[in-house]
Amino acid sequence: xxxxxxxxxxxxxxxxxxxxxLEELSGPTDRAAAEELSAVLRLAAExxxxxxxxxxxxxxxxxxxxxxxxxxxxxxxIASVEERRAIHRQVDAxxxxxxxxxxEEQRRAARQPQLPPVDPVxxxxxxxxxxxxxxxxxxxxxxxxxxxxPAELIxxxxxxxxxxxxxxxxxAFASALSKALRSSATPCDDATKAYDHLxxxxxxxxxxxxxxxxxAILKDAIAEADAIGIPQEDETRRKGEFELHTGAYPPTYR
Numbered sequence: 001x002x003x004x005x006x007x008x009x010x011x012x013x014x015x016x017x018x019x020x021x022l023e024e025l026s027g028p029t030d031r032a033a034a035e036e037l038s039a040v041l042r043l044a045a046e047x048x049x050x051x052x053x054x055x056x057x058x059x060x061x062x063x064x065x066x067x068x069x070x071x072x073x074x075x076x077x078i079a080s081v082e083e084r085r086a087i088h089r090q091v092d093a094x095x096x097x098x099x100x101x102x103x104e105e106q107r108r109a110a111r112q113p114q115l116p117p118v119d120p121v122x123x124x125x126x127x128x129x130x131x132x133x134x135x136x137x138x139x140x141x142x143x144x145x146x147x148x149x150p151a152e153l154i155x156x157x158x159x160x161x162x163x164x165x166x167x168x169x170x171x172a173f174a175s176a177l178s179k180a181l182r183s184s185a186t187p188c189d190d191a192t193k194a195y196d197h198l199x200x201x202x203x204x205x206x207x208x209x210x211x212x213x214x215x216a217i218l219k220d221a222i223a224e225a226d227a228i229g230i231p232q233e234d235e236t237r238r239k240g241e242f243e244l245h246t247g248a249y250p251p252t253y254r
Contacts (some may be wrong), residue, residue: 038064045094054101061095150176150183150190157197166204170213173197174220181228181237188236195221195240202247211248218248 041064045057144156157172177194198221202214221244230237 042091042094045098049094049098049101052101054098054105057098058095058102061091061098065091144172150180150194153179154190154193154197161197161200161204164204166201166208170198170201170217173201174217174224177221177240178224178228181225181230191236192240195236195243199243199247202244206250215248218244 041060045060045064049057141156141159144152148156153172153176157169157176160166160169160172173194177191177198180188180191180194198217202217205211205214205217218241222241225237225241232238
């Protein structure tokens, strides 16, 4: 195991086998095996330190000291007094390193944000809500072709909105708005409907605690109209963006 150098995981695996072998071969009266077992456990503690497992390292050290104490109970231990003192110094130094690592782990854990305990009633409500949403979703909707008309996109967006798939509904309504603004043959009514339905999605985002997404709908609509070249004084654009502005920044009442 020592020959593996810094490969602590491989060394630890071999040390486990060595410990099992010693515990099988040696009886409670074998002082040589007890000292060998103590040495194996000290090496295991060092391997755990390499692996960043200080708690396990401390446990291995405790077992090592017990094995060393068992060896000392026999008359004439193999290790001399000086050797035993050197072993204890090494154990104390390694224990200090491992305890410092444990304290650092505890400090890091204390700095981590603690999640509030899960309320069983809330968990049950979440489960029921998810089950209801799946029931409402029904069969999967077929994707529309690239040449779908604004009216078809609005209809698809309405189906998605009823299934509470608001992000997908937002994409459908935004595509409908873009196509309606780009096509001179499309009645402005389609663009007005697209603005209206995007405002409905903004309401849902606020209810879900996502005001940033509601604001993003307004910014995306303004950017799209500018890119197409729709004048700001255009009646459809002016009314639609006013509605989206209200949806992005709803008034608060005190």
